[in-house]
Amino acid sequence: MDKLNPNWFLKARLKTRQLLLLIALDDHRNIHRASDALHMTQPAASKQLKDLEEMLNVLLFERLPRGMEPTIYGETMIRHARMALNNLSLAHDDIVALKAGLTGQVEVGTIMTPGMGLLPKAIARIKQQAPLMRIGVHMETSNILLDMLQRGTLDFVVGRIIERENSAELNYEELTDEPACAVVRVGHPLAKSKNLQLKDISNLPWILPPHGSILRHRCDMMFRRAGLEPPINAVDSTALLFIGALLRETDSLSVMPIEVAKYYASLNVLSILPIELPCKMDAFGIITKQNYLMSPSAELLINAVRFAATEIY
Template identity: 50%
Template sequence: MNENDVAGRMRTRLKTRHMLLLVTLDETRNLHQAAEAANMTQPGVSKMLKDIEDILGVPLFERLPRGVRPTVYGETMIRHVRMALAHLAHGQQSIATLRAGLSGHVNIGVIVAPALTLIPRAIARAKEEAPNLCIGVEVSTSNDLVVKLKQEHLDFLIARILEREDEPSLLYEDMTEEVVCVVGRRAHPLVAHPKLTLKELAQAKWILSARGSILRNRFDMMFRRADLDMPANVVETTAMSVTMSLLQQTDFLHVMPVEVARYYVATGELAILPIDIPCRMERFGIITSRDQVLSEGANLLLRHIRAVAAEIY
């Protein structure tokens, strides 16, 4: 029997109650306990399991003296069954949401630059259309956000996928590149410097992200390639409140995306130093999971994010 024949038989004969039983058997690993959980008799559970195995043409569970254990076929099927049941639950939730008016929760992950410019505008538009939609935003590094997306703690991301990562489970939709610049307080002595160089920046005081982060790596390599010592007077933090307070009250410098820097220049809080540094970041975009079905609310927010991104980038 070929793959299409099996798929056809599954569509016509495999029922939701079959899928629920497979999950219950996987969780209990015991026919008697599974029967109690499913409100069935043990012979009934045994018969239904055999029916499922007959439909698929492979053994799904190995019968043991004191229980059952999934075979390699069973493990594969159970994994897909769990995804199918989750998709059904999302569908039911979406229907309930449409009937009651768009509401519910959307949780997204965002890197710093779009968190200050793109996301606020998109959220404002989404809330105009769906005021009861609760939107959660987590700002962090791409590495941390990808982990949480895989764990299904987040619906989608505005972040980057690193070149070293092979992520077949993720979908990526490109947005734009990220150019960085040097910022300091408006009255910083180097703001009016006519010919600022990397050598002078190497001797300055800096607020940087911790070693190991993408931007810190690019920053350090910038000085290494110029055969310069890296700055020694450094404060390491990812807290934007600490960074902004130090920048405004001291002569520390900071490197940040131009998009973010322009925001703070417009508010009068910071100034961009007159030097084009050879420091570039990978492009970022929308990241979603192949196995995760987005809710109506998530799709609404994503639609507005795409629209605002087209205007900004």
Template identity: 75%
Template sequence: MLLLIALDEQRNIHRAAEALHMTQPAASKQIKDLEEMLGVKLFERLPRGMEPTIYGETMIRHARMALTSLSLAHDDVVALKQGLVGQVEVGVIMTPAMSLLPRAIARIKQHAPLLRIGVHVEPSNVLLDMLERGTLDFMIGRIVERDGATGLIYEELTEEPACAVVRNGHPLLENKTLQVKDLAGQPWILPPQGSILRHRCDMMFRRAGLEPPANTVDTTALLLITSLLQQTDSLHVMPLEVAQYYASLNVFSILPIELPFKMDAFGIIRQHDHLLSPGANLLLQAVRKAAKEIY
């Protein structure tokens, strides 16, 4: 591989051999053996040097890619010897950010405390942009319909049930036979129009023969939502796992009604042609293991 690259750069067998501290006959024999093995001519022998054929250009390109991969392998081995130092960048939507990813990170930090882990909590479409730009090693989110969303590997983890939450002590918490019709006339804090969760919430009321709530505040800002819930009798719809986390902290309560819809499933998404570093691969395996335990 080194000889192919040297010949591409020098276009002269004598200078290529010198660059690799080889004799010219040895270099010539290696090229001849390779050509015989492949059954094609890799270089045209010209009076003033050598020019790669179309077959030669193909082999040179693959040789460069292979050597780059081997160089990265060397860096990975060094990282492993030093206790898995390095940087991993992972993107995650809100629900798996509550329990799945923290459990995986806690497990990784026991074995590789020097591994730096960057976590980006964003909607799936933002994370997909980051993944396609190479900013992320992998992400945990949803596949959304978009142009050019090819070359992605998706491993589904779980569906995402939704629930309604209110402030602690809300009057509706006393009603153990709540129905959708009991929620329609209430004030709501909802995701903006056009979002998947808002659409499914509106359709829940329409299927029950009701108009969607008119008294709404449209926002996804969790700090604002939490403050409004505590100061008003508003209802809010959110993923069940996120709600359970905040309910465990006594921030707000989950209404005793099973909403008749779910969010789309989410999973691990990575690029097909992206070779993960040892640290990123270790975190990926930890996420898979934690997902089996949780889901």
């Protein structure tokens, strides 16, 4: 079989009628009964089949004395014809639902950083277009979210792609990386410092993610690369409510993704120290399952996430 251009069907103007004919021939195995089922004349059906075979340069059906049998090429085309027509039927149903008020259910998973800024901005945009859309948001670590995605609990995830056995079954569209920053209580003596350096803060009390976490490892390596020992006087926690409360009671520092810190700083809960930390988390993005047919509602939300990402990042 000759190699086909990926857009051959566009150039060939493949007709829906030809797809229906393939399915009818598969169902009836007879050109007369297939043409009757489609309310076509037998010569018209024969011509459409001949045109399709010439287009593909293969024989799709064996003409037998008492009927027709699909060849291996015919079976392939029949299978794809059924899929294509089924998708068109689903598209019609989805459009009817959209015209009825953009209803639908979307389940999205998110890690903390996009859950604090990107996703709320995207959802606010979607709710202006589709106020009746039901959106479920699940904020967890990437590992948990990917398990939920692969079980079919979520439509898509905004998180990090992680090396695992079945990660090849996932699509990943990177949005941005995740730089970290140092934060303190409002009114902290260091909040208005100038020319602050790592050596000025390495021996101070810190609230850090637990040992074994990615951010703790990156934070420790940040100090080591600068020739400094990582903070020894440290409380380990990732609970934001606790971290905020402990910051208010002490002069401790903490490290967190800059988007999260900006959110809490806007509420006057904490201050971001004027120092650029050479420390960042891995990039995050939109993660979907391969060969998963998205609902219109999920597609709308994904597009809103993309649009919000261009505005924020």
